[in-house]
Amino acid sequence: MSTPKVAVITGASQGIGAALVTAYRKLGYAVVANSRSIADSDDPMVRAVAGDIAAPAVGARVIEQGLKAFGRIDTLVNNAGLFVSKPFTDYTDEDYDLVTGVNLRGFFEISQRAIEAMLSQGGGGHVVNITTSLVDHANSKVPSALASLTKGGLNAVTKSLATEYATRGIRVNAVAPGVIRTPMHPVETHEFLAELHPVGRMGDISDIVDAIIYLEHAPFVTGEILHVDGGQSAGH
Structure with missing residues (x-):
């Protein structure tokens, strides 16, 4: 029996991350699922590895556990992320450490280890980073x-x-x-948030999952920033 492909997903306990675990299992992948407090799965092909991805050594441990459980790493989805919206001068040192810890350090160590594993096993691999449309289309109503x-x-x-x-x-x-x-996002904010998009609605988790699965099956696509944002990056 050949070893299935293996996807590592951070921020996997709820929202987009939890949906990605399900989506990759449907594709036949084994999954290594990480979040700060993630419960063990009844599915033997899902390995839960709890830990704060912002903390040193956690990223390396997630990849090591994946290799120990399944023998290879084929895809890494850096889904864990934090968003803190404040006027720029209101951000604290604690805010800075928290957001950069998850969004940057959380990417750095686990991606290094995943790419090392992909190189050592041969056959390539895929890394997907979840970013935000606000990078390209800043909005005065959402200080970010x-x-x-x-x-x-x-x-x-x-x-x-x-x-x-x-x-x-x-x-x-x-x-x-x-x-x-x-x-x-609390329900009472949904109307305001919907209006931020030219299409007039918020996105659904499935919109993001479908985009990631598209990229998984697109061997000629690399270096792409795929906007799934209801037209935000085009303007409003």
Whole structure:
């Protein structure tokens, strides 16, 4: 019996991350699922690895556990992320450490280890970073300097890594969502959030999952920032 492909998903306990676990299992992948407090799965092909991705050594441990359980790593989806909206001068040192910890350090270590595994096993691989449409289309109604600082960095490193590893079969892409209907957004904010999009609605979790699965099956696409944002990045 051949080893199935293996996807690693961070921020996997709810929202987009939980939906991605289900989607990759339907594709026949084994899944390594990480979040700060994630319950063990009844599915033997899902390995839950709890830990704060912003903390040193956690990213390495997630990949090591995946290799121990399933023997390879084929895809990494850097889904874990934090969004703190404040006027720029109101951000604290704690805000900065929190957001950069999850959004940047959380990307850095686990991506290094995943790419090392992909290189050592041969056959290439795929890294997908979840960023935000606000990087390209800032909005005066949504102050988001720390999101732009960190997620803008992820957009840039997506292109850098895509070119660095293109000849070795590792693709690196990003999905830049608009505002998605997840538990992060209270229901009373939905009307305001819907109006931020030219199409007049919030995105659904399935919109983002479908985009990631498209990228999974697009071997000629790398270095792409795929906007799934109801037209936000085009203007309003």
